[in-house]
Amino acid sequence: MQKARKVLALVGNHAVAYAVKQAKPQVLAVFPITPQTTMLEKLAEYIAEGELKAELVKIESEHSAMATIFGAAVAGARVFTATSSQGLLYMTEMIYWVGGARVPLVAAVATRAIAAPWSILDDHHDFVSKRDAIWIQMMAEDVQDAYDLTLMAFRISEYPNLLLPVMMGFDGFILTHTMERLEVLNDEEVDEFLPPRKFNLIDFEDPVSIGQVADSSEYIKYRYYAMKAMENAKSVIEEVSKEYSKLVGRNVPGLVEDFMCDDADYAIVAMGAWSGDVREAVRRLRGEGIKACLLKVKTFRPFPKELIRKYLSEKKAVLVMDRAYSYGLGGVLASEVKSAMYGLQVPVYNFVAGLGGQDVRPSVIVDMVKKLHEGTLQEEVWLV
Amino acid sequence: MIEEISLFGRGGQGVVTAGELLVSAAVKDDLYGQSIPFYGGERRGAPVRSDVRISDEPLYLHRRTYNPDVVAVFDSTLLDILKVTEGLKEDGSMLINSKRLLKVWKNTYVVDATGIAKDLGLVVAGWAVVNTAMAGALANLLHTIKLDSLEEVVKETFSGKLGELNAEAVDLGYRTVRRVD
Numbered sequence: 001m002q003k004a005r006k007v008l009a010l011v012g013n014h015a016v017a018y019a020v021k022q023a024k025p026q027v028l029a030v031f032p033i034t035p036q037t038t039m040l041e042k043l044a045e046y047i048a049e050g051e052l053k054a055e056l057v058k059i060e061s062e063h064s065a066m067a068t069i070f071g072a073a074v075a076g077a078r079v080f081t082a083t084s085s086q087g088l089l090y091m092t093e094m095i096y097w098v099g100g101a102r103v104p105l106v107a108a109v110a111t112r113a114i115a116a117p118w119s120i121l122d123d124h125h126d127f128v129s130k131r132d133a134i135w136i137q138m139m140a141e142d143v144q145d146a147y148d149l150t151l152m153a154f155r156i157s158e159y160p161n162l163l164l165p166v167m168m169g170f171d172g173f174i175l176t177h178t179m180e181r182l183e184v185l186n187d188e189e190v191d192e193f194l195p196p197r198k199f200n201l202i203d204f205e206d207p208v209s210i211g212q213v214a215d216s217s218e219y220i221k222y223r224y225y226a227m228k229a230m231e232n233a234k235s236v237i238e239e240v241s242k243e244y245s246k247l248v249g250r251n252v253p254g255l256v257e258d259f260m261c262d263d264a265d266y267a268i269v270a271m272g273a274w275s276g277d278v279r280e281a282v283r284r285l286r287g288e289g290i291k292a293c294l295l296k297v298k299t300f301r302p303f304p305k306e307l308i309r310k311y312l313s314e315k316k317a318v319l320v321m322d323r324a325y326s327y328g329l330g331g332v333l334a335s336e337v338k339s340a341m342y343g344l345q346v347p348v349y350n351f352v353a354g355l356g357g358q359d360v361r362p363s364v365i366v367d368m369v370k371k372l373h374e375g376t377l378q379e380e381v382w383l384v
Numbered sequence: 385m386i387e388e389i390s391l392f393g394r395g396g397q398g399v400v401t402a403g404e405l406l407v408s409a410a411v412k413d414d415l416y417g418q419s420i421p422f423y424g425g426e427r428r429g430a431p432v433r434s435d436v437r438i439s440d441e442p443l444y445l446h447r448r449t450y451n452p453d454v455v456a457v458f459d460s461t462l463l464d465i466l467k468v469t470e471g472l473k474e475d476g477s478m479l480i481n482s483k484r485l486l487k488v489w490k491n492t493y494v495v496d497a498t499g500i501a502k503d504l505g506l507v508v509a510g511w512a513v514v515n516t517a518m519a520g521a522l523a524n525l526l527h528t529i530k531l532d533s534l535e536e537v538v539k540e541t542f543s544g545k546l547g548e549l550n551a552e553a554v555d556l557g558y559r560t561v562r563r564v565d
Contacts, residue, residue: 007411007414008411009404009407009408009410009411009417011404011419035423120423121423142444142446171446173421173423174420174446175446177420177421177423178418178419178420178421178446179403179404179407179408179417179418179419180407180416180417180418180443181407181411181415181416181417273446274446274447276443276444276445276446277444277445277446277447279444280444280445359447359448360447361447361450362445362447
């Protein structure tokens with residue numbers, strides 16, 4: 001008989017650290033930055049107590065953290081790092097190296113606003129700024145989701161021949177420091193889901209150099225194959241999501257999750273922790289006879305444009321919630337959704353809110369959709 | 385059934401831990417809970433706040449609490465600085481760490497958490513660690529928290545003698561909290 005699974009109360013950072021411990025990485029390199037730091041502390045504690053046998057490389061910056069695990073992953077190790085905000089920006093050069101060289105590894109991003117002005121609180125600007133770095137990017141809704149996605153991230157990244165790194169985003173403080181109930185898998189179950197990494201990017205008998213110069217006729221080929229790999233990643237994510245859902249006995253969608261979209265007139269598209277508040281807004285709107293739904297984007301890259309188009313094609317209107325903005329254009333998620341909906345006659349509205357940790361109540365979302373229903377909503381609204 | 389609690393205190397009083405102890409106790413009893421600390425880069429002594437949400441059904445909300453059922457104030461000097469009763473439900477309860485019988489709401493309760501902590505020697509760097517006595521008092525006021533589960537969680541969180549002392553603080557907080565009429 002299967003051993004009963006543990007139900008725990010953990011803050012998001014500790015839930016991710018727990019998943020990382022179960023994934024048994026061999027090399028970690030993490031530089032502290034709020035709000036990620038307590039995850040690093042937990043991982044260091046696991047190592048000190050002998051619960052995780054990994055080398056935690058002490059590095060002087062996020063740039064070196066990514067460089068360190070880049071090398072270790074090329075050498076065949078399962079590796080992990082995590083950061084936030086300014087740290088992610090400082091890591092950026094190496095993030096592109098890892099993506100371009102197609103190195104399978106996992107990084108968690110505890111999302112946080114970017115200075116200036118200084119803020120340690122949440123928004124998605126850091127996370128979305130890495131959208132063109134050839135990384136799979138997924139984002140969690142709650143603490144359980146952050147735990148689940150961390151395990152799935154390792155599986156996806158190490159999927160045979162996919163060769164892509166995965167970034168697991170989760171909202172700073174709103175998830176990293178919030179304690180919630182979650183169910184964790186038994187260690188043996190994780191061992192089965194994530195057997196030791198067996199493949200290597202280099203053959204030590206016949207070594208090659210990675211990241212060499214490519215001339216203009218070669219460079220574009222690398223990028224063409226990267227484009228193909230990111231397209232392939234969609235079916236890999238779906239497959240791993242099915243596999244994981246079966247294992248845990250819960251539905252854990254990989255690309256998008258729909259909540260009451262079948263008969264809805266209005267769809268609210270959101271990503272991250274406030275998706276839960278949108279669920280509440282949807283319930284209230286339905287209570288008042290307005291058929292709304294939530295379409296949650298779980299994978300931001302590759303952007304699941306086909307699914308989004310499918311879910312939204314028959315709607316009267318779409319409201320996209322954005323915690324990140326492309327200055328001079330519009331909300332980042334809204335721009336992506338509009339691009340996916342090209343040619344459809346469905347109007348897309350954009351609600352920009354929650355920047356720098358601003359708390360957004362379901363009642364505010366309800367008001368937006370009511371205005372949309374009444375035809376008085378402007379195309380782009382900021383909660384200021 | 386859902387209960388929302390807002391905790392106000394000062395950095396170093398264990399406000400965030402108190403919220404986490406309540407949530408851990410609720411989860412032990414197969415309930416759902418969220419402890420949502422509010423961070424603004426505070427230092428020791430600065431006002432801090434943590435919100436708690438407990439329910440018998442899965443929780444989806446991630447917003448803060450705006451209309452709590454219970455407000456707990458770990459340091460009564462905060463009553464002059466912060467609007468702690470803002471949004472508190474009319475029939476909700478206010479719990480204050482105080483020796484004196486202060487009344488600031490229809491249902492006001494006091495507990496001498498500082499006295500309990502000092503008597504038990506729960507003092508760190510000159511600060512009385514009042515969070516476990518406050519959590520005990522809250523367990524008495526809330527419908528979702530069982531005293532036994534809270535004591536168990538406290539013993540798991542703080543090991544050995546410290547766990548015993550904190551569990552005693554929980555018990556004393558639970559038993560000595562009194563309504564101000």
